[in-house]
Amino acid sequence: QAAKSIVASELARRCIVQVSYAIGVPEPLSVFVDTYGTGKIPDKEILKIVKENFDFRPGMISINLDLKRGGNSRFLKTAAYGHFGREDPDFTWEVVKPLKWEKA
Template structure:
């Protein structure tokens, strides 16, 4: 919602394929990630390098690339003892 820093909802559905229940996955996600827009920008370092770093996404897309400028491709460790690698 406009003017609200926290998301109104976060939804997890593993379509029955999760090793742990969706409710537990949701709690792990909420503990591990800050979904406030400003924190997303900080955590992904989106302002680094200006707009030039995003020009590279125009060719071959945003995802699945091994480029240090694509900070969203870095796997973040989860804050939970329930999650095993």
């Protein structure tokens, strides 16, 4: 959702966001952004925007993406054709989030 929102906000044409965790630690150990040189602003600034707009703690991801809604049945659809790049209202992780940041 974060990378898709960056591209939709026209901050970059391409983007990857990587998040790493340690067992028992709610906050991510690291968050990494790479726009492959397509960013309209430096990747460090985009990383700052990502951190201000997304809470990457596992519990908050579950709440923000409403992952418990509908039980496991909504995830059965991901067994065929995967779970990324599909326009399905149950796939809340595909919904673009409007980003808030101070534009220079």
